[in-house]
Amino acid sequence: MIGITAYGAYLPRYRLTAKMINEAWGRPGGRGEKAVGYFDEDSLTMGLSAAYRCLSGDGIEKAEALYFASTTSPFKEKLASTEMAMILNLSPEARTLDIGYSLRSGTSALLTAIETVKAGSLDSAMVVASDCGRLEVPGGFNEAAWGDGAAAVAVGRENVLLNLLDHYCYSDELTHFWRRADDHYVKSEDVRFPQVMGYARIMETAIGNILKKTGYKPTDFAKVVVDAPDPRSHQALMRKFGFDPKIQVQDPLLGVTGSLGAAHPLVMLVPALQGVKPGDKILLASYGDGSDVLAFEATDAFSAFQKGDDFNALLGRKEVISSYTKYLGFKKTFETEFQDYYSSISALFRERDRFSRLLGGKCKNCGYITTLALRVCPSCRKKDQFENIRLTRRGVVFTFTQEWYFPSPEPPTTLAVVDLERGGRIYCQMTDCSDPGIVKIGMPVEVTVRKYHEALDLPHYYWKCKPVYA
Amino acid sequence: MSVDFKDKIAIVGAGCTRFAENFGMSYGDMLAEACFQAFEEAGVGPEDIDGAWLSTAFVDGSAMKGRSGMDLAEPVALFDIPITRVSNFCASGGNAFREACLGLLSGVNDVVLAAGAEKQRDRPPQKSLVKMMVVAQHQFLQKGETAAGQFAVYATRHMEKYGTKLEHFCMVSHKNHTHGVKNPIAQYRQEIPMETIVNSPMVAYPINLLCSCPTTDGAAAAVLVRAEDAKNFNKDYVLVKAQELIVNSGWDLPFFDPRYDFSHFPSTRLAAQRAYQMAGIKDPVNEIDLAEVHDCFAPVELIVYEDLGFCKEGEGKHFIEEGRSTAEGDLPVNISGGLESCGHPVGASGIRMIYEITRHLQGKAEERQVKNAKIGLAHNIGGPCAITSLTILGAP
Numbered sequence: 001m002i003g004i005t006a007y008g009a010y011l012p013r014y015r016l017t018a019k020m021i022n023e024a025w026g027r028p029g030g031r032g033e034k035a036v037g038y039f040d041e042d043s044l045t046m047g048l049s050a051a052y053r054c055l056s057g058d059g060i061e062k063a064e065a066l067y068f069a070s071t072t073s074p075f076k077e078k079l080a081s082t083e084m085a086m087i088l089n090l091s092p093e094a095r096t097l098d099i100g101y102s103l104r105s106g107t108s109a110l111l112t113a114i115e116t117v118k119a120g121s122l123d124s125a126m127v128v129a130s131d132c133g134r135l136e137v138p139g140g141f142n143e144a145a146w147g148d149g150a151a152a153v154a155v156g157r158e159n160v161l162l163n164l165l166d167h168y169c170y171s172d173e174l175t176h177f178w179r180r181a182d183d184h185y186v187k188s189e190d191v192r193f194p195q196v197m198g199y200a201r202i203m204e205t206a207i208g209n210i211l212k213k214t215g216y217k218p219t220d221f222a223k224v225v226v227d228a229p230d231p232r233s234h235q236a237l238m239r240k241f242g243f244d245p246k247i248q249v250q251d252p253l254l255g256v257t258g259s260l261g262a263a264h265p266l267v268m269l270v271p272a273l274q275g276v277k278p279g280d281k282i283l284l285a286s287y288g289d290g291s292d293v294l295a296f297e298a299t300d301a302f303s304a305f306q307k308g309d310d311f312n313a314l315l316g317r318k319e320v321i322s323s324y325t326k327y328l329g330f331k332k333t334f335e336t337e338f339q340d341y342y343s344s345i346s347a348l349f350r351e352r353d354r355f356s357r358l359l360g361g362k363c364k365n366c367g368y369i370t371t372l373a374l375r376v377c378p379s380c381r382k383k384d385q386f387e388n389i390r391l392t393r394r395g396v397v398f399t400f401t402q403e404w405y406f407p408s409p410e411p412p413t414t415l416a417v418v419d420l421e422r423g424g425r426i427y428c429q430m431t432d433c434s435d436p437g438i439v440k441i442g443m444p445v446e447v448t449v450r451k452y453h454e455a456l457d458l459p460h461y462y463w464k465c466k467p468v469y470a
Numbered sequence: 471m472s473v474d475f476k477d478k479i480a481i482v483g484a485g486c487t488r489f490a491e492n493f494g495m496s497y498g499d500m501l502a503e504a505c506f507q508a509f510e511e512a513g514v515g516p517e518d519i520d521g522a523w524l525s526t527a528f529v530d531g532s533a534m535k536g537r538s539g540m541d542l543a544e545p546v547a548l549f550d551i552p553i554t555r556v557s558n559f560c561a562s563g564g565n566a567f568r569e570a571c572l573g574l575l576s577g578v579n580d581v582v583l584a585a586g587a588e589k590q591r592d593r594p595p596q597k598s599l600v601k602m603m604v605v606a607q608h609q610f611l612q613k614g615e616t617a618a619g620q621f622a623v624y625a626t627r628h629m630e631k632y633g634t635k636l637e638h639f640c641m642v643s644h645k646n647h648t649h650g651v652k653n654p655i656a657q658y659r660q661e662i663p664m665e666t667i668v669n670s671p672m673v674a675y676p677i678n679l680l681c682s683c684p685t686t687d688g689a690a691a692a693v694l695v696r697a698e699d700a701k702n703f704n705k706d707y708v709l710v711k712a713q714e715l716i717v718n719s720g721w722d723l724p725f726f727d728p729r730y731d732f733s734h735f736p737s738t739r740l741a742a743q744r745a746y747q748m749a750g751i752k753d754p755v756n757e758i759d760l761a762e763v764h765d766c767f768a769p770v771e772l773i774v775y776e777d778l779g780f781c782k783e784g785e786g787k788h789f790i791e792e793g794r795s796t797a798e799g800d801l802p803v804n805i806s807g808g809l810e811s812c813g814h815p816v817g818a819s820g821i822r823m824i825y826e827i828t829r830h831l832q833g834k835a836e837e838r839q840v841k842n843a844k845i846g847l848a849h850n851i852g853g854p855c856a857i858t859s860l861t862i863l864g865a866p
Contacts, residue, residue: 339600339604339605340604340605341604341605341609342604342605342606342607342608342609343609344609347608347609348609355610355611369728370726371726372611372722372723372726378719378723378727379729398627398732399623399624399626399627399630399732400623400626401615401618401619401622401623401625401626401674401675401676401677402622402672402674402675403614403615403616403618403619403673403674404671404672404673404674404675405596405600405616405618405673405674406600406603406614406615406616406619407600408614412672412674412675413614413615415612415614415615415619415623417623417725417732419728423728424728425725425726425727425728426726427611427612427722427725427726429613429614436675441626441627441630452609452610452613452614453609453613455609460609460610462609462610462613
């Protein structure tokens with residue numbers, strides 16, 4: 001049996017409502033909202049957040065591959081998956097691959113991972129799909145429709161939760177959305193033509209063909225998870241096959257999170273799996289330059305599977321951005337105060353255990369734990385006694401300050417000294433905290449990876465703490 | 471073995487420029503002014519100096535001036551002798567003074583100069599406050615923080631642990647600005663109402679704008695000889711009673727070291743303990759007549775009251791509330807107006823404090839003279855509180 005062994009979705013904390021966008025552009029009305037990555041998030045950091053929500057500790061580190069799917073990778077040349085694998089402390093022998101260019105890339109990465117395991121090359125793989133900053137030009141028709149989010153799915157042959165029954169892939173050249181190599185904003189042309197001749201025609205063909213191929217009837221599926229560019233096209237497609245909107249159809253979340261690009265089908269899968277029972281069949285379909293359709297069956301392992309943090313709780317932990325202007329700042333739509341940050345690629349390399357992987361150094365002689373790149377123990381003063389240990393990503397604020405003069409899209413910048421739960425102390429920025437008033441000594445925080453700056457024109461990722469919101 | 475400084479070294483000349491936005495003076499111009507003031511008082515010229523130490527903390531804002539002993543030689547015409555640049559963050563000035571003392575104590579030198587200068591206002595203050603933390607430092611560590619923030623994490627912890635309030639910090643600033651009115655070299659010479667200080671914009675919580683020192687240009691200098699030679703130079707000399715320099719941690723380590731409590735400054739505590747022992751001081755509040763302590767940000771002064779043993783741990787708020795550190799109190803602190811009023815040209819500040827104490831012990835501090843001043847203390851803390859310099863001076 002080969003299939004999905006764990007899964008997790010990540011949504012950024014912030015939301016922008018359609019009404020706020022319309023108000024900014026002098027237009028009436030507006031319904032729904034979209035998830036917006038904070039100014040220090042990108043597809044790589046959100047992908048890491050999803051990976052942590054999917055698995056932890058050994059579970060992540062033993063993955064034999066990391067496949068990263070995104071249309072908004074921070075890099076045009078350089079694997080985001082390799083940097084993520086380093087941060088997640090995967091073995092250097094783990095296979096890394098970035099798959100992009102299409103909203104279909106999330107499911108393509110998943111299918112590739114499953115087939116690689118099926119071929120016997122690997123026993124496990126982690127698939128991360130993430131998009132952040134997939135934007136239409138400000139004021140455009142789709143501005144409210146596209147959000148930021150990520151999902152991670154672990155694939156393997158042991159403890160399989162969702163067994164892949166069959167799949168159907170369909171490639172179709174029809175220009176719906178596109179970006180040229182140097183374009184910042186997503187482009188589109190007609191609205192109706194790609195809805196009718198694109199989405200409707202392609203998805204009817206792809207879903208119709210997997211039903212034909214497998215012999216399943218639409219009613220055989222407990223859950224139908226199908227990506228869509230807009231709610232009406234989705235409804236029409238579901239009606240066409242007679243999927244029951246109350247029981248079978250997973251809501252496409254479009255007015256809730258916005259379309260999350262390459263991550264969207266896999267993010268939709270997470271709420272769809274709530275309440276799934278062994279034997280239930282699930283249909284998963286993406287849309288972009290054709291479609292990937294995957295048919296899964298929940299295994300007996302599903303009944304024992306405990307998901308600690310459900311999707312509704314994730315959706316609930318949100319905060320509406322205080323203004324549209326601030327949103328544009330988060331997305332670097334206009335130039336803000338420039339700072340010429342220092343960095344060194346050799347220092348980044350030699351200090352990556354401490355500062356990229358959050359591995360502590362524990363003194364073999366006295367037990368002192370350092371989070372700095374030191375050779376001599378400050379406690380017992382012995383040289384070269386530090387061995388790497390994994391630190392917890394939960395901690396408590398010991399002391400803090402809030403910097404009002406440090407350039408930031410959302411001042412003040414809170415800096416906190418954080419004592420980690422099982423030893424070690426770090427000092428870093430606090431993120432996802434728009435209300436400086438909530439920061440207190442003793443407050444519990446979670447440690448996460450965010451982008452600090454782009455010295456040397458290179459994104460610099462390091463640890464930040466964030467409040468543990470109820 | 472520690473070297474005993476007590477009564478072995480004498481200050482025979484001291485000089486100080488105006489601490490201000492000295493747009494009309496270069497780094498070298500300021501050094502010339504401070505050094506020649508000190509030379510004049512000591513009755514010497516540059517040709518009489520046989521060893522010199524130059525204190526400058528940061529050189530990137532002053533076209534690299536101050537990076538070596540050469541930058542003292544050129545503007546003061548101090549040639550053919552050893553000159554060493556000393557850089558130890560806010561303790562740089564005290565450190566240069568210490569090295570000059572050691573030159574005399576070792577017998578290598580007979581007439582020495584300790585000079586400090588910092589040119590901060592050849593660029594905007596915002597750049598000096600933020601830029602160092604961004605442009606020239608580790609790509610991740612302490613990123614997002616400014617100089618104020620480095621001290622603010624102590625203030626936050628002190629508030630939590632001892633119930634100190636933001637108003638107590640503002641009282642320190644208010645006192646120092648009141649003192650500064652009478653100091654002709656201070657950058658700011660006006661009394662600032664408490665309400666204005668309390669309501670000034672936040673810089674790095676809980677440190678607000680008027681609890682922060684300005685960015686300032688300045689230079690200060692002192693000529694030193696061995697005590698037995700002092701009368702040949704200046705009858706009105708002042709004796710060194712003790713000098714301590716303590717480095718107890720690093721630049722990043724304090725923030726990442728689980729042993730740190732952030733409610734006091736270990737480097738200052740240790741320096742005080744050793745300096746008091748050297749000077750034979752058992753009851754600091756009663757034996758010390760005035761103190762210049764590091765108030766780059768007002769909370770620092772309040773915490774230092776405790777670390778210097780002026781009051782018990784956690785009682786700094788009472789010490790300021792009761793007015794004990796005012797000009798009229800039993801231990802006037804920062805009678806010069808402190809860094810809050812004078813500004814803080816980093817390399818110069820430590821020697822400016824020694825200049826201030828010297829004038830009081832000579833009875834030449836004019837309007838701001840502390841009556842019957844016999845013993846004075848100068849304190850600097852810097853490099854996120856891991857470095858303390860402590861100098862105790864006495865009238866002969």
